[in-house]
Amino acid sequence: MNQRTPIVGTDPTDALRTAVTGSISLPGEPGYDVATPWNVAVPVRPRAVIAVENALDVSATVRFAGEHGLKVAVRRTGHGAVPLGDDVLLVHTGRLTECSIDPGTRTARLGAGLVWQQVVDAAAPHGLAPLAGSAPHVGVAGFLTGGGIGPLVRTYGLSSDHVLAFDLVTGDGDLLRVTPEQHAELFWGLRGGKATLGIVTAVETDLVPLPHFYGGALYFDGADAAAVAHAWLDLCAGLPEHSSTSLAFLQLPPLPGVPEPLAGRATVAVRFASVAGEAESEEILGALRTVATPILDGIGILPYTALGAVHADPVDPMPVHEHSGLTRELTHDAIDALLSVAGPGSHSPQTIIEMRLLGGALAREPRHRSAFCHRDAAFSLFVIGVLAPPSADAVVAHTQVIDRALAPWATGTSLPNFTATSDPDRIARTYDDDTAHWLGALADEHDTHGVLRVGQVVRRPR
Numbered sequence: 001m002n003q004r005t006p007i008v009g010t011d012p013t014d015a016l017r018t019a020v021t022g023s024i025s026l027p028g029e030p031g032y033d034v035a036t037p038w039n040v041a042v043p044v045r046p047r048a049v050i051a052v053e054n055a056l057d058v059s060a061t062v063r064f065a066g067e068h069g070l071k072v073a074v075r076r077t078g079h080g081a082v083p084l085g086d087d088v089l090l091v092h093t094g095r096l097t098e099c100s101i102d103p104g105t106r107t108a109r110l111g112a113g114l115v116w117q118q119v120v121d122a123a124a125p126h127g128l129a130p131l132a133g134s135a136p137h138v139g140v141a142g143f144l145t146g147g148g149i150g151p152l153v154r155t156y157g158l159s160s161d162h163v164l165a166f167d168l169v170t171g172d173g174d175l176l177r178v179t180p181e182q183h184a185e186l187f188w189g190l191r192g193g194k195a196t197l198g199i200v201t202a203v204e205t206d207l208v209p210l211p212h213f214y215g216g217a218l219y220f221d222g223a224d225a226a227a228v229a230h231a232w233l234d235l236c237a238g239l240p241e242h243s244s245t246s247l248a249f250l251q252l253p254p255l256p257g258v259p260e261p262l263a264g265r266a267t268v269a270v271r272f273a274s275v276a277g278e279a280e281s282e283e284i285l286g287a288l289r290t291v292a293t294p295i296l297d298g299i300g301i302l303p304y305t306a307l308g309a310v311h312a313d314p315v316d317p318m319p320v321h322e323h324s325g326l327t328r329e330l331t332h333d334a335i336d337a338l339l340s341v342a343g344p345g346s347h348s349p350q351t352i353i354e355m356r357l358l359g360g361a362l363a364r365e366p367r368h369r370s371a372f373c374h375r376d377a378a379f380s381l382f383v384i385g386v387l388a389p390p391s392a393d394a395v396v397a398h399t400q401v402i403d404r405a406l407a408p409w410a411t412g413t414s415l416p417n418f419t420a421t422s423d424p425d426r427i428a429r430t431y432d433d434d435t436a437h438w439l440g441a442l443a444d445e446h447d448t449h450g451v452l453r454v455g456q457v458v459r460r461p462r
Helices: 055-067 116-126 140-145 184-190 222-236 278-291 304-309 332-342 392-409 424-428 433-446
Strands: 023-025 048-051 071-075 088-092 099-102 107-111 163-169 175-178 199-206 212-221 243-252 265-274 300-303 320-327 352-357 379-386
Touching (some): 055 088, 055 175, 055 199, 099 116, 116 304, 140 199, 163 184, 184 433, 212 304, 222 243, 222 332, 265 278, 332 352, 379 392
Antiparallel strands (some): 099 107, 107 199, 163 175, 163 199, 212 265, 243 265, 243 352, 320 379
């Protein structure tokens, strides 16, 4: 391997400007602000932002970085951001907005610059739906390379299980079309490996015929947390695959966009999404309505374009700390343990503590195996705490309190899209040993200069 000399004290972009058709922004210049992630608590200060126009721009950027001892990271919305310093060129994919829907084959070709709501809206006139996540304002490519767990994951499985092809730029700058037949090893690794194996510029995926679904969220007063949480666990037992659900303890601030019944108080939300009819879904939800009276009832027949209403995830950037994990089957003792750290009287500083039921179609291996691991987990834990006074200092420490409370049921593992980190030990929790080994080996093969050795990627120690 040839030794590359990092650029020190000079503008690294002069030569690159002649090689790309997109724009290049240095700190303080117009366009640089797209480097700011959704989680504004993460320090992201790259050497330059390259707003690429096409895959050739991505390739030119990667090759330039390899020649000059720099690294390359990729960004669309900035969800799942990790710290980036001035040895990094940040590729922003926002201009890659190709969106082609084929109703005949029920497929879509999507540029990496799209967010899911754009795809949802484009497919809706055809009665079709992409398997988007609970936050439709996140980017297409990052969601799929992390596996993709949406509100209907128990019915349809991982969103990445429905991918047909990727357009990829490797760490060596090669442009590849990746399918189960072409570069099959990369097709395996891209579905779950995040940005480990390259930068995705476009993706082709299946769509499902789903113009509407039954679901939304029931919100209860925090005083009813115990009754609702135990009834929810009973609901989860034997829940048919046509339905998915999660339970969330909420402490939403009184801000614009937060419904008045939920603002500035402790509440409990049961999220629910089903392809079953109203009668069957309401039979499932009936027990919840009998143990407590909702303060806000958002359940009903919804167009698929309103998928985001199930979780109602925040859209505006904010400073947060995120924490996640996976568990085995939960017992009512586990619910009591969760209530002790999230329920009334717990003094939890967290904004959201969610337990999401997994299983169903997610637990089955797809036709084409992938690098996504831990399909056997029963529930996922996801914690978001806003880093703002007066509770900012307590947020991070409290996640350890949650971990200790749920330790008897925890697997010690997590999921890629819920583990925004550059810490190798935390990244390792998202894979088994064999998967991590092969991802690292493939990364070394296709990124000989270590250009993509930055952020949430799997790499073997040098």
